[in-house]
Amino acid sequence: MDFSGKDKATYVQETFNSIAKRYDLMNTLMSFGLDKGWRRKAVRTVEAKSGMHMLDVCCGTGQLSIEIAGAIGASGKVTGLDFSENMLERAQENIYSSPFQSVITLMQGDAMQLPFPDNTFDGATVGWGLRNLPNLEQGVKEMYRVVKPGSMVVSLDMAKPTLPVFKQGYWFYFDKLVPWMGKIWAGKARAYQYLHDSAVEFPPQQELAQIFTRCGLVETRYQNLLGGVVAIVSGRKA
Template sequence: MKDEKTTHFGYQDVPVSEKAGRVRQVFDSVANKYDLMNDLMSFGIHRLWKRQTIEMSGVRQGQRVLDLAAGTGDLSARFSGLVGNEGEVVFSDINAAMLSQGRDRMIDEGRVANVRYVQADAQYLPFPDDHFDCVTIGFGLRNVTDKQLALNAIFRVVKPGGRLLVLEFSKPVLQPLQKVYDLYSFTLLPKIGKLVTQDEESYRYLAESIRMHPDQETLKGMLEHAGFERCDYFNLTGGVVAIHRGYKV
């Protein structure tokens, strides 16, 4: 019997069959402090990154949107208001704990009529072909076991004329910023995680997963390989984060 293929979990090589379970454990651990940690980790700037994603999405009233790796629903909440009662937002996450946190938040905010919740793996989407006007995945693609498989699946469910937006940590384009970013990610970030969530290891993994994620040009090429056209990307905060966008023609 051949040895099982491996993939990266942060800086570790693990069997492909184990990665999803390990990622699930990370988010099970941090789900109830996820929003607080996002504010602390990014000094609140994540809200500006998400606002830019919304503005670039071009989502309009009556459209159907899939928000993958929706977390606690920052993007879904904004899309719910944009599509109105004639539209639909599918709030999706592979992790049950994150999905539950997000659903509770959306219900508390009164966003019920046009939002539905689906626990799904981005690699194997349970939706029809040519179904969504827009698909977003915010800070989730780097955790997917096979990113190309997920991008292929997303392309299948996007309508012709629709688009994908990937909001994700990326590679800083300024060398001095890279050094500061590394110091913060591998020294301060795990300590904040330990203080707030009593889980230093999960935030060490998150820092490592960012470093293992494809750079801007590589990810653009992956979108094109999936079939998306007119692909481009926009660096935010000096390339610490990038928004990639592609269209299905």
């Protein structure tokens, strides 16, 4: 993957700063509107319940944080963390338009070094974020560290479909059409080419579940969505 002479963290931060304003629109277009349902399933998987304090890593524009807030209610709390200031600005706008302003707190920070003590949260999510980290395992270990024993760590991200013909059609769509859509609706074809390239390099869902196990999580599993185009990978802190 070409980072134009920059380290991955810097490249990713600049990329997401550049597409923040149209990020939600593009997610809806690329997923044909299915992304909201995927986030709801991730919230069920993380076992979010009333009164819990949850962490949403790489929270982006706050859409997953908002879904979590709906599950934990006014007595709960969601902390959303991202290192892109433009994505956080967009997240704040989305939260102002939701009923959960008092529930969600946003902060800029590094997923590789989460600024929280051990055993702080009742669960942690990361939506379309692990593949952007310089060290995926370090990111998982950090989420493992900051959740309480018995809590879930959940990733929602692109995966690797395996069904013949469907698989080829998917990768053609992601490689050729998604960058074109990014150019038309966001003016950022190169940024959306990165999304394709990062999905190609991201471990398949089976391997990611094994990585969760190596990082100390138990009951690790993956759930394929839309034929494996997207997957939820989860594990529990023993």
